Amino acid sequence: MTQAPQQWTSLCSADEVPAGEARRFEPDGFPALAVFNVDGEFHVTDDLCTHGDASLADGWIEGEEVECPFHAGKFCLRTGEATAFPAEIPVQVYRCRVEDGTVQVLPPDPPTAE
Numbered sequence: 001m002t003q004a005p006q007q008w009t010s011l012c013s014a015d016e017v018p019a020g021e022a023r024r025f026e027p028d029g030f031p032a033l034a035v036f037n038v039d040g041e042f043h044v045t046d047d048l049c050t051h052g053d054a055s056l057a058d059g060w061i062e063g064e065e066v067e068c069p070f071h072a073g074k075f076c077l078r079t080g081e082a083t084a085f086p087a088e089i090p091v092q093v094y095r096c097r098v099e100d101g102t103v104q105v106l107p108p109d110p111p112t113a114e
């Protein structure tokens, strides 16, 4: 059985997220997402911190990590790995691209059957 191709979802214009900043978006079919612009390279994660009720789009970008604004937990923007306590659970990251000036994301890969 073949899987249907995944659909890219448009989130925002790339211009809406200046370099070194992040914005929160609520696209249909996704939880709230945070879009980060790291020197022109975009990353998309769930906006909600895995440690508490904080918006990661309100955090601080440090290299390729975001520091949560509540308790200073950190997450890798590439992998979602929690890199600083008290954050311990990874945050969901999404594949993204910029197409015709628009930031687009794919839904997460479904879990593979074992």
Ligand code: FES
Pocket (backbone or CB within 6 Å): 049, 050, 051, 052, 053, 054, 068, 069, 070, 071, 072, 073, 074, 086, 087
């Ligand atoms: S809410 Fe993000 S580190 Fe606590």
